[in-house]
Amino acid sequence: MKDLLGRDEAVKVNEARELFLKQNLREPEAESVSIDDSYGRVLSREITSPEDLPGFNRSTMDGFAVHSADTFGASDTMPVYLEVKGQVLMGEKPRISVQRGEAVQIPTGGMLPAGSDSVVMFEYTNMVDGSIVEVMKTLSPNENIIRADEDVKKGEMVFQGGRRLRPQDVGALAGLGILEVDVFKKPVVSIIGTGDEVVPPDKPLSIGKVRDINSYNLAGLIAGCNAVPLKKGIIKDDLQKLRNAVKESISQSDMVLITGGSSVGTKDYTAQVIDELGEPGVLFHGVAMKPGKPLIGGIVNGVPLFGLPGHPAAITVSFETFIDPLLMRMSGERPFLHIPSRRKLKALFSRNLASSTGREEHIRVSVEKRNGALWAVPVLGKSGLVRTLVQADGIVIIPMTKSGIYEGEEVEVRLFK
Amino acid sequence: MKDLLGRDEAVKVNEARELFLKQNLREPEAESVSIDDSYGRVLSREITSPEDLPGFNRSTMDGFAVHSADTFGASDTMPVYLEVKGQVLMGEKPRISVQRGEAVQIPTGGMLPAGSDSVVMFEYTNMVDGSIVEVMKTLSPNENIIRADEDVKKGEMVFQGGRRLRPQDVGALAGLGILEVDVFKKPVVSIIGTGDEVVPPDKPLSIGKVRDINSYNLAGLIAGCNAVPLKKGIIKDDLQKLRNAVKESISQSDMVLITGGSSVGTKDYTAQVIDELGEPGVLFHGVAMKPGKPLIGGIVNGVPLFGLPGHPAAITVSFETFIDPLLMRMSGERPFLHIPSRRKLKALFSRNLASSTGREEHIRVSVEKRNGALWAVPVLGKSGLVRTLVQADGIVIIPMTKSGIYEGEEVEVRLFK
Numbered sequence: 052m053k054d055l056l057g058r059d060e061a062v063k064v065n066e067a068r069e070l071f072l073k074q075n076l077r078e079p080e081a082e083s084v085s086i087d088d089s090y091g092r093v094l095s096r097e098i099t100s101p102e103d104l105p106g107f108n109r110s111t112m113d114g115f116a117v118h119s120a121d122t123f124g125a126s127d128t129m130p131v132y133l134e135v136k137g138q139v140l141m142g143e144k145p146r147i148s149v150q151r152g153e154a155v156q157i158p159t160g161g162m163l164p165a166g167s168d169s170v171v172m173f174e175y176t177n178m179v180d181g182s183i184v185e186v187m188k189t190l191s192p193n194e195n196i197i198r199a200d201e202d203v204k205k206g207e208m209v210f211q212g213g214r215r216l217r218p219q220d221v222g223a224l225a226g227l228g229i230l231e232v233d234v235f236k237k238p239v240v241s242i243i244g245t246g247d248e249v250v251p252p253d254k255p256l257s258i259g260k261v262r263d264i265n266s267y268n269l270a271g272l273i274a275g276c277n278a279v280p281l282k283k284g285i286i287k288d289d290l291q292k293l294r295n296a297v298k299e300s301i302s303q304s305d306m307v308l309i310t311g312g313s314s315v316g317t318k319d320y321t322a323q324v325i326d327e328l329g330e331p332g333v334l335f336h337g338v339a340m341k342p343g344k345p346l347i348g349g350i351v352n353g354v355p356l357f358g359l360p361g362h363p364a365a366i367t368v369s370f371e372t373f374i375d376p377l378l379m380r381m382s383g384e385r386p387f388l389h390i391p392s393r394r395k396l397k398a399l400f401s402r403n404l405a406s407s408t409g410r411e412e413h414i415r416v417s418v419e420k421r422n423g424a425l426w427a428v429p430v431l432g433k434s435g436l437v438r439t440l441v442q443a444d445g446i447v448i449i450p451m452t453k454s455g456i457y458e459g460e461e462v463e464v465r466l467f468k
Numbered sequence: 469m470k471d472l473l474g475r476d477e478a479v480k481v482n483e484a485r486e487l488f489l490k491q492n493l494r495e496p497e498a499e500s501v502s503i504d505d506s507y508g509r510v511l512s513r514e515i516t517s518p519e520d521l522p523g524f525n526r527s528t529m530d531g532f533a534v535h536s537a538d539t540f541g542a543s544d545t546m547p548v549y550l551e552v553k554g555q556v557l558m559g560e561k562p563r564i565s566v567q568r569g570e571a572v573q574i575p576t577g578g579m580l581p582a583g584s585d586s587v588v589m590f591e592y593t594n595m596v597d598g599s600i601v602e603v604m605k606t607l608s609p610n611e612n613i614i615r616a617d618e619d620v621k622k623g624e625m626v627f628q629g630g631r632r633l634r635p636q637d638v639g640a641l642a643g644l645g646i647l648e649v650d651v652f653k654k655p656v657v658s659i660i661g662t663g664d665e666v667v668p669p670d671k672p673l674s675i676g677k678v679r680d681i682n683s684y685n686l687a688g689l690i691a692g693c694n695a696v697p698l699k700k701g702i703i704k705d706d707l708q709k710l711r712n713a714v715k716e717s718i719s720q721s722d723m724v725l726i727t728g729g730s731s732v733g734t735k736d737y738t739a740q741v742i743d744e745l746g747e748p749g750v751l752f753h754g755v756a757m758k759p760g761k762p763l764i765g766g767i768v769n770g771v772p773l774f775g776l777p778g779h780p781a782a783i784t785v786s787f788e789t790f791i792d793p794l795l796m797r798m799s800g801e802r803p804f805l806h807i808p809s810r811r812k813l814k815a816l817f818s819r820n821l822a823s824s825t826g827r828e829e830h831i832r833v834s835v836e837k838r839n840g841a842l843w844a845v846p847v848l849g850k851s852g853l854v855r856t857l858v859q860a861d862g863i864v865i866i867p868m869t870k871s872g873i874y875e876g877e878e879v880e881v882r883l884f885k
Contacts, residue, residue, distance in 0.1 A: 086669075090688045104854055107675055111850050141705070142665030144676045160665055160778070162676040202853045209858065217884060218688025219857040222780060225669040225684040226854045248559030248577055252503075252642040258524055259561045259579040267642040271507045271635025288558070361577070367636060389837045390861060390883065394811050420806045433528050436619045437521055437643045440636040441626065444807060466807065467634060 061337035061344060063451065064372060064411050070334040070348065071377060077305060077353035079235040079383045086224050089216050091277055092234035093383045098210040100227055103200035108163035110139075112195040115154040115176060116167035119190040130185040135178075139164060154184050163196055170195035203227065213385030215277075235383035238278040241300035241307045242269050244285035245293065245321075246361060251285060264437070265310040265359070265366050272370050275468050276378040278306075294324045301328065301354050305381060308374070311345070311361040321358035325349035339410040339451065343369045355381075363440050368413040371446060371465075394466040398427040400447070405455040414456075415443035416464055427464050443467070478754035478761060480868065481789060481828050487751040487765065488794060494722060494770035496652040496800045503641050506633050508694055509651035510800045515627040517644055520617035525580035527556075529612040532571040532593060533584035536607040547602040552595075556581060571601050580613055587612040620644065630802030632694075652800035655695040658717035658724045659686050661702035662710065662738075663778060668702060681854070682727040682776070682783050689787050692885045693795040695723075707737050714741050718771050722798060725791070728762070728778040738775035742766035756827040756868065760786045772798075780857050785830040788863060788882075811883040815844040817864070822872040831873075832860035833881055844881050860884070 062070070081095035110116065117133060125131040138156035139145045148165035149155050155164050163170070172195065175188035203209060209227065210220065216232075224232065244266050252262040263285060270280035281304055286292050293309070300307045309321050326332035329351035338346045342365040347358030355377055359369050379386060386392070398418055406412045416427040430443045445466035449456060456462060479487070498512035527533065534550060542548040555573035556562045565582035566572050572581050580587070589612065592605035620626060626644065627637065633649075641649065661683050669679040680702060687697035698721055703709045710726070717724045726738050743749035746768035755763045759782040764775030772794055776786050796803060803809070815835055823829040833844040847860045862883035866873060873879060 086684065087687075090691060105678060106673070109678075141663065142677050144674075160663075160678065197850050197853065202855055209854075218685050218692060219780065219784060219860075219884075221688050222681040222685030223854040223857045226679050226681040228669050228673060228679055230670055246558065246577075252645050253647055256523070256645060257561075260559050261522060261526075261577065262643050262645055264639040264643040267503065268635050268639030270504075271638050274507060275635060363636065363639060387835075387861075389842055390835055391811050391813060394808050396808060418804075418807055425806055433614055436614065437626075437640045438619055440640045440643075443636075444804075467636075 061339040061410070062335045063339050067335045067338050067346075067348060068373065068376070071350070071355065071373070074331065074334070074350045075353060076350070076355065076381060079238070079305075079381060081233045082236050083231050083233050086221050086230055086232060089221055089224070089232050089234060090218060092216055092232075092237075094210055094212050094214045094216065095233045095235045095383060096212045097208050098224070098229065098232065100203040100205055100207050100209050101229065102227070103205050104203040104227060105197055105199065105201075107199050109197045110157045110159055110161045110163060110170045110195060111197060112170050112172045113159050114157060114170045114172040114195065115184055115186070116149055116157045116163050116170050117154045117186065117190065118149060118151055118167060119169040119192045119194065121151060122169075122171065122186050122188065122190045125186050125189050127187045130177075130187045132179065133184050133186060135182050135184050154186070168192045168196075211385065213383055215382075215384045238306060238378055238381045239281055239304040240269075240273045240278050240378070241281045241283050241304040242266050242273075243283045243293075243296050243300060243307065243309045245288060245309060245311060246285065247288050249285050264363055264440075265361065268363060268366055268440070269308060269310065269370070272367075272375070273378070276375055277382060278378050288320070290320050290323070293320050294327065297324050297356070298328060301351055301356075305354060306374075306378070307354060307356045308359055309357065310359045310366065322347050322349075325351060325356050325358070328352075340368070340372065341407075341410055341412045343372070343413070344410070346373070348373065363437075364415060367415070367440075367443075368446065372413070393468065396425060396464050396466065397461055398425040398464050400456045400458060400460045400462050401426045401428040402458050403455065404429060404449075406449040406453060408454050409451060411451050412449040414447045414449065415439065416445060416447050417442050418444045418464060418466075427462050478756040478827070479752045480756050484752045484755050484763075484765060485790065485793070488767070488772065488790070491748065491751070491767045492770055493767070493772065493798060496655070496722075496798060498650045499653050500648050500650050503638050503647055503649060506638055506641070506649050506651060507635060509633055509649075509654075511627055511629050511631045511633065512650045512652045512800060513629045514625050515641070515646065515649065517620045517622055517624050517626055518646065519644070520622050521620040521644060522614055522616065522618075524616050526614045527574045527576055527578045527580060527587045527612060528614055529587050529589045530576050531574060531587045531589040531612065532601055532603070533566055533574045533580050533587050534571045534603065534607065535566060535568055535584060536586040536609045536611065538568060539586075539588065539603050539605065539607045542603050542606050544604050547594075547604045549596065550601050550603060552599050552601050571603070585609045585613075628802065630800055632799075632801045655723060655795055655798045656698055656721040657690045657695050657795070658698045658700050658721040659683050659690075660700045660710075660713050660717060660724065660726045662705060662726060662728060663702065664705050666702050666778075681780050681857075682778065685780060685783055685857070686725060686727065686787070689784075689792070690795070693792055694799060695795050705737070707740070710737050711741050711744065714773070715745060718745065718768055718773075722771060723791075723795070724771060724773040725776055726774065727776045727783065739764050739766075742768060742773050742775070745769075757785065757789065758824075758827050758829045760789070760830070761827070763790070765790065780854075781832060784832070784857075784860075785863065789830070810885070813842060813881050813883065814878055815842040815881050817873045817875060817877045817879045818843045818845040820872065820875050821846060821866075823866040823870060825871050826868060828868050829866040831864045831866065832856065833862060833864050834859050835861045835881060835883075844879050
C-alpha cells in the first residue's frame with residue numbers, strides 16, 4: 052500500500068482492526084489457581100456444580116416450621132393453634148420432626164425439620180403459652196424456604212468458560228466448595244524501548260537526552276488490562292540489536308510493543324524486523340488516525356507486534372484503539388459487547404476545533420465543571436509534553452467523515468481507566 | 469431511635485452517610501514507594517519538578533534548524549537558500565552552531581544547535597546540492613521547537629497531593645527523573661465472619677451448614693477499592709469471642725466488617741460490641757434500604773465498623789452504598805466529583821415492579837439485548853442464593869419517594885466494577 056509519492060498509505064482505523072481480527076493468535080494456555088487468586092481471572096472452561104445447593108431445605112425467615120396444610124384458612128381473625136415441639140438450632144441437623152398439628156421454632160438459615168414444608172414468619176404468630184403458638188396466616192407449600200436443590204442443582208453449569216470472575220463470582224465458587232479453578236494465563240507483553248536519545252529514568256541525564264516515559268506508561272496500561280508487562284529495556288538504534296530483542300521477546304511473551312525512538316531509522320527497522328521474523332509479518336504501516344499515524348501493526352507466528360510512535364500522546368491513543376481490545380481478545384474473556392467496557396460521560400466541547408476529514412482524530416480532553424455544565428476541554432500542545440499527559444481525563448473521537456467540532460457541541464468523553 | 473414497638477428505627481440512606489461524614493476517621497499514614505509500585509496509589513503530598521523539562525531546546529519535527537530571521541518572506545515561489553553545515557545526532561549535544569545564512573539538519577527530538585531558534589520541516593525544503601538547502605516557508609521564532617522549560621519549569625507543581633496515579637502519570641514521573649514517591653498506605657479492612665452455621669469452604673460441609681461466601685465476596689470488593697482485605701476467619705455466635713476479634717481487628721486495620729450470621733443473637737452482639745469498645749460507637753442500626761435494612765454502622769476511635777446482614781445480596785448493596793465511598797475517602801484521594809466513578813448505562817426496565825415508599829430499593833439486574841434495545845432484567849429470587857449473585861450485572865435504585873418502576877421505563881444501571 053504505497054501512495055503516489057511511494058510512501059506507505061495509511062489504512063483506516065477499522066480496517067487496521069479487521070486485519071488483526073482475520074489473523075489467528077496463539078491460543079492462551081490454562082493454569083490452575085486457588086480461588087483466593089482468581090479475582091479478575093478468566094475461566095478457561097465451564098464450571099458445573101459438584102453438589103446440590105443449599106443441600107438441605109432451608110428457612111429464609113425467622114419463624115416456625117409447619118405443615119402448610121395445617122394453616123389452611125388461617126387468618127388474623129381465624130387463627131389456627133399448633134403445638135410447639137422445640138426449636139431448630141442454627142447450623143445443626145434438627146433431631147425433632149414436625150407431625151401434623153405441630154410447629155418447631157426455626158431461625159433464618161436453619162434446616163427444616165423432617166415433616167415440615169414451610170415456615171410461618173414470627174410476625175404472623177403469637178405464643179399463647181410456652182407450648183402453643185397461634186398462626187394467623189395461610190401458607191403454601193415451600194413458603195419461606197429454599198429447597199435443597201433450588202439454588203443450584205448438582206451437575207448444573209454455574210459459569211461458562213470465558214467468564215471473568217468478579218468478587219461475587221468468587222463468593223459463589225466458595226459457596227459451592229470449589230477451591231481451585233482453571234483460568235487462562237495472563238498475556239505477557241514485552242515492551243522494547245528504542246531511541247539513541249532515550250535513557251532509563253534512574254540513569255544520569257546528559258544534555259540532549261530524554262528519560263524513558265513510554266515504558267512506564269505502557270507497563271501501567273498493560274497491567275490495567277489484566278496482562279503482565281515485561282520491560283526489555285532500551286535498545287540503541289541498531290538493526291541487529293533490535294532484531295535480537297524482538298526475537299527474544301516473541302519467545303518470552305504473547306505480544307511485543309516496540310516504542311519508537313523518533314528517528315526515521317528506527318521506524319524502518321521495526322517494520323523490517325517484523326517482516327523478517329515470520330508470517331504474516333507487517334499487517335499495516337500507518338493508520339489514518341491522529342495522533343498515532345506512524346503506527347505499525349503486525350503478527351509473527353501468532354504473536355501481535357506493534358511499532359508505536361515515540362510520543363506519549365500517540366502511545367495512549369494507539370493503546371486505547373488497538374492494544375486494549377486485542378488484549379481483551381487474548382485474555383480469553385467472552386465479552387458482553389453491549390456492556391460498555393469504560394466509563395463515559397457527555398460533555399459540551401469547549402471550543403471550535405477543525406479536523407481533517409479522511410482520518411480519525413482522538414482529542415485528549417480534561418473534564419471541567421462550569422456553571423453547572425460539564426465541559427470537555429481539549430488538552431492541546433505539543434504531543435511530546437509531560438504536561439499534556441497528566442492533564443487529560445479521557446478522549447473525544449472526531450470520526451473520519453467529520454470536519455471538526457463546534458464550541459458547545461455535545462460530545463462523548465471516553466474516560467481513561 | 470426506637471419506633472413505637474421499641475424497635476430501632478431505620479435511618480434514611482443519605483442520613484446514614486452523613487452520620488459518617490460528620491465523624492473524624494484515622495488519618496491515613498504515608499509511605500515511600502518506587503514508581504514501579506506506584507500505579508493506582510494516592511500521592512500523600514504534592515510533587516514539584518526537580519528540573520526544567522525538556523531541559524534543552526528540542527525539535528518537534530524532522531527538518532533543519534535555522535535562524536527564523538533568515539526565512540523572512542520565504543515561500544514556494546520565493547525560496548531562500550541556506551548553507552547546510554552538518555547535522556544534529558539524536559541524543560547528542562550538537563558541536564556545531566548555526567550562524568546567519570546557515571542551516572543544520574535535525575531529527576525530531578534532537579537538541580537545537582546554538583544560534584538557531586526554529587526548525588523548518590523537510591516538507592518545506594529541497595536540497596539543491598550537498599551543501600545548499602532551499603527553504604520555502606517563513607518561520608516564526610520558536611516554531612517547531614519545545615523550549616528548554618516549556619514543558620515543566622523547575623519547582624513547578626506537577627501533581628497535587630491526593631492524586632491517584634494513572635499509567636500516564638507514572639510515565640510523567642519517570643520523565644522528571646522522580647523514582648520514589650510518598651503515597652498513602654492502602655486502608656486495611658478486617659473481615660470477621662460470624663454464624664454457627666457458616667464453615668470455611670475448605671472444610672467438610674456437614675448437613676445444616678453453609679459455606680462462607682461473604683468473606684470471599686468482600687475480599688474481592690475491598691481489593692477492587694485499592695484496599696487490603698484481612699480475613700479474620702469465622703467466629704462462633706459468642707459475645708466474648710466476637711468482642712476479642714473486633715478488638716484485635718481495630719488494632720490491626722483501618723476498617724472492620726462483621727458479616728452477620730443470620731441469627732438474632734449475633735446482630736445484637738455486634739451493636740453491643742461496637743458500643744462497648746469506644747466512642748462514638750454505633751451511629752445507626754437499620755437503614756431504610758432494601759436489601760440491607762439490618763445494616764449497623766459505627767465508629768470506634770476513628771475506625772469505621774459495619775455489621776453486615778448475612779445475605780450476599782445485602783452485602784453487595786451495603787458495600788456499594790456505604791463501604792466503597794468510605795474507602796474512597798479513607799484512601800486520601802481527592803476525588804473529581806463530576807467524573808463518574810462507575811460505568812453506567814441506560815436500559816429499559818423489563819417488568820412492572822412495585823416498591824415500598826419510605827425506603828430505597830436496590831434492584832440487582834442483568835442487562836440483556838433484545839430487538840436492538842438494552843433491557844434491565846431484575847434478578848429476583850431469595851437473596852441468599854448463589855444463582856442471583858452470579859447473574860447480576862449491576863444495580864438499579866428505586867428512590868424512597870417512588871412506588872415502583874413500570875415495564876419499559878428507562879432506568880440507569882450502575883454496573884458492578
